[in-house]
Amino acid sequence: MSLLEANNIVSGYGRVDILHQVSMKFGADEIVTIIGPNGAGKSTFFKTVMGYLSPTDGSILLADEEVTYLPPDQKVKKGLGYVPQLDNVFPSLTVRENLEMGGYSMDKEQVKEGLNYAYQKFPVLKEKKGDKVKTLSGGQRQMLAMVRALMTNPLIILMDEPSAGLAPKIADEVFGLIERIHVEEGIGVVIVEQDAHRSLSMSDRGYVLAMGQNQFSGSAHKILHDDKIREAYLGG
């Protein structure tokens, strides 16, 4: 059963539509990767699902409830987690404060529990809890960004290019972390990714988006081994 559904979404910036009737479904028990060339509308899709952009047509359902026009903070409260691309931490806040912001809508006790849980699972964050984010390495930053999103208690997390700007070895670690979060926390994960091979190889399913339209969807294995898609979108 799908937890998050986007049906026939038409959306864009101002009067320019980027997405034309895009439909996708995501479950809590899967990792799904959305691939597509630059400008295909992948980030626009995430921004629309999150509520930063309002769709001009179509609907968005979260746990069978219509949330199409809810603003981001309301969607987050209903269980939609989001890790934006690159600018995904609060640089002038400490590691602890970043996590506290993730738990903003919770009461004090819940935040405390969340922090303890995060520190226990990710000891590096405990070591660095009093440090400003500026002192973290690229991989640690990405970890903090994800754990901040986890603090919002999501049912499903959208991750926009988690490996952007990271060295291949660090990117591997980040993908390992995503898998771990999915398995250990039982949270659905949707990834938009440039490094499509790496991301698809750990995904259950995938969508191909091009020119703002659904081009293909199927099992990740199928996408990875489909000659046409490989040639067109995965660099051969």
Next chain:
Amino acid sequence: MEISQIIVNSLIRGAELSLLAIGLTMVYDILGFANFAHTEFAAFGAFLGFTFNSLLGINLLLSVVLAALLTGLIGILLDLSIFEKLRARNAKTLTMMIITMGMGIAIRNISRLIWTSSTKNFPMPLLQPLKILGARITRVQLGILFIAAISMVAFHLLLHHTKFGKALRAISDNKELARASAIDSAKMVQWMWFVAYSYAVIGGTMLAIEHLLYPRLGFDIIIPVFCAAILGGIGNPYGAVLGALTLGFAENVIISLDFGPLFSLGGLFDVGSLQLSTGYKPAISFMILILVLLIKPTGILGEN
């Protein structure tokens, strides 16, 4: 003038400007526009305090607190009725700025209507000034320094040790991510107005107590307050305090300098003592601002 006296005068001026510049810089940081009505509300609040104190006979400290709270509430109401609606329509920064200019003119003339254009004095007891290390300082001035210091500490604690302060810093860092953390930005912005105007009223009242209270007070201090905020690095509240203190010292040091020896060309001419009139204070603010920005365009604590 004694050095200790210059230091005392500079600290007082710096303290007053700080409390005013903090709010200006916060609004710029969070909402992205310069609020030209900021100092007008400071003067308006000072008038409210004056009314509570001298007309209703309420204790001075309590009057200032009441005036600060009331003006803060007006800030929230104006955000709800005007700025929030404009934000929802993606109004341009320039539009916002021009609206604040109009708002400033309106509030100044409302003050004029209620309290007339005549200058007012806070009723202060006349007491012998104290002498500290050669500097003369009145009990009122000591009170001003004390309250300014407490206000600054309270502001720091607010920013770093309350949920509101942390959320405000988070919004300042990254608005989109703040929304993805379920931070209620609209509510935070309203409280920010409250804090900005409350602090402005404390600063404005201090100026009025030390000098005079009149409807144009807000307009007369807008230049040094803007200079302090920009000097310290616009958007950074600590920068605003540093900028205000820098300006306070610069003004008082330059005013106290005797340019006589410089123009007598080593005693060739007898020009007596030459000092700048205090009327040049705004010019000094600008000079310092230009010099600092030439060296560091983002201001003292500003980041690129």
